[in-house]
């Protein structure tokens with residue numbers, strides 16, 4: 001049976017590009033989107049390239065959506081080889097705003113709901129299916145912005161980029177990666193935190209230097225074992241990042 005991959009938040013940006021690249025490699029891809037219309041538009045784009053990708057509606061903060069997706073995969077495939085936890089957001093004033101002094105509690109809660117809590121819920125719901133795959137791979141789309149070491153190092157490329165909720169949510173994702181890798185030791189499942197680079201998308205803005213084709217590489221390479229890094233790693237293009 002073909003390998004099966006699920007990508008969250010894949011109607012645009014890095015998620016769509018990773019779904020495309022995985023499908024081009026012969027993987028059966030399930031593209032998920034919270035808005036079915038946007039999802040259908042993305043599927044059409046891929047169909048024009050001759051790619052046959054499945055669409056499932058998934059609002060990642062919805063427990064009932066997560067259960068429905070899990071039951072669908074269980075009954076249709078009985079396993080999941082690749083999970084890419086890609087859906088993510090930054091709220092409010094963007095990269096320059098959201099300082100720790102001025103940010104609202106609702107901003108922090110909403111950001112953590114999407115970027116952290118739902119990522120855990122999806123992963124744990126799908127883990128029994130991932131364990132049924134021959135060599136399950138979980139890729140958590142983190143960010144260099146989650147690096148405590150770089151945030152604390154004057155002169156680092158992210159030292160003055162302090163949107164608090166986003167950064168803290170990605171640090172939390174990294175902690176989840178490390179804990180899950182520890183739990184999965186001795187199994188065939190590997191889990192990674194991936195930094196795609198600063199990429200031109202709605203989230204990354206037009207100022208970003210990388211395009212989505214380049215940005216998708218870190219996640220796709222980890223999903224397909226094209227780089228050799230240990231489970232629990234935090235990497236960009238195969239290179240370790242400081243935690």
Ligand SMILES: NC(=O)c1ccc[n+]([C@@H]2O[C@H](COP(=O)([O-])OP(=O)(O)OC[C@H]3O[C@@H](n4cnc5c(N)ncnc54)[C@H](OP(=O)(O)O)[C@@H]3O)[C@@H](O)[C@H]2O)c1
Nearest residue numbers: 009013014034059060086087088143198199201202203204
């Ligand atoms: N771009 C960068 O430079 C960069 C750098 C480091 C890390 N990342 C990470 O890479 C991932 C993808 O980012 P991107 O740049 O591709 O962003 P993007 O173009 O804004 O795409 C984000 C995707 O996530 C979806 N999404 C957001 N909240 C969701 C929710 N609650 N339920 C379901 N889907 C949801 C969005 O759906 P809608 O279209 O419906 O809003 C969209 O499909 C994110 O985790 C981001 O933090 C990006």
